[in-house]
Amino acid sequence: ETGVTQTPRHLVMGMTNKKSLKCEQHLGHNAMYWYKQSAKKPLELMFVYSLEERVENNSVPSRFSPECPNSSHLFLHLHTLQPEDSALYLCASSQDPAGSSYEQYFGPGTRLTVT
Amino acid sequence: GNSVTQMEGPVTLSEEAFLTINCTYTATGYPSLFWYVQYPGEGLQLLLKATKADDKGSNKGFEATYRKETTSFHLEKGSVQVSDSAVYFCALSEGLNSGGSNYKLTFGKGTLLTVNP
Numbered sequence: 001e002t003g004v005t006q007t008p009r010h011l012v013m014g015m016t017n018k019k020s021l022k023c024e025q026h027l028g029h030n031a032m033y034w035y036k037q038s039a040k041k042p043l044e045l046m047f048v049y050s051l052e053e054r055v056e057n058n059s060v061p062s063r064f065s066p067e068c069p070n071s072s073h074l075f076l077h078l079h080t081l082q083p084e085d086s087a088l089y090l091c092a093s094s095q096d097p098a099g100s101s102y103e104q105y106f107g108p109g110t111r112l113t114v115t
Numbered sequence: 116g117n118s119v120t121q122m123e124g125p126v127t128l129s130e131e132a133f134l135t136i137n138c139t140y141t142a143t144g145y146p147s148l149f150w151y152v153q154y155p156g157e158g159l160q161l162l163l164k165a166t167k168a169d170d171k172g173s174n175k176g177f178e179a180t181y182r183k184e185t186t187s188f189h190l191e192k193g194s195v196q197v198s199d200s201a202v203y204f205c206a207l208s209e210g211l212n213s214g215g216s217n218y219k220l221t222f223g224k225g226t227l228l229t230v231n232p
Binding site: 004006040041042043045048056090092103104105106107108109 | 119149151156157158159160161164204219220222223224225
């Protein structure tokens with residue numbers, strides 16, 4: 001049990017669908033992250049939220065839209081995705097990035113398949 | 116920019132064999148170094164870390180020493196078990212004192228380890 005949960009664990013969606021990924025952390029952290037993990041590629045950092053403010057957006061296409069309503073929850077809204085967006089999407093959390101404890105704790109991921 | 120290079124793998128060992136997974140890095144400032152492990156069907160788990168030169172991180176029989184002179188952080192275990200089969204990721208963050216973004220982790224591509232009974 002890592003303290004970071006993600007739902008759903010698996011998602012299959014068509015290119016015209018709209019869906020959302022959810023992440024929840026129970027560790028009292030105040031920074032949250034979305035990563036994309038594709039086969040044969042390093043993990044790609046997509047978004048970072050610190051104290052519910054977005055502090056990083058790594059040139060991610062607008063068909064991915066994050067939302068952080070509070071420090072415990074993070075969403076990734078998906079619409080009009082492409083097959084190449086199929087990947088494992090990982091959520092992570094840590095203490096305030098400016099603080100002294102910055103290890104990131106990961107959830108189990110959502111395996112997304114775009115058909 | 117920062118980068119992490121780790122041995123490609125896959126690595127296949129017999130139970131009780133000695134494990135080394137090499138990791139070297141390029142970074143500005145004074146990074147902290149991490150090893151994460153990803154078991155099948157799961158997310159990444161922090162395995163060990165080292166925050167300054169000559170520090171040794173250790174956990175579950177795994178060790179890695181922060182070598183600034185060789186910019187390396189090789190992962191070792193004296194006797195692997197079948198349950199160690201997983202993907203191992205080396206990573207760095209710039210750390211608090213570099214003036215950079217200390218939350219940003221730069222990962223290697225991962226090394227798949229398979230341990231056979």
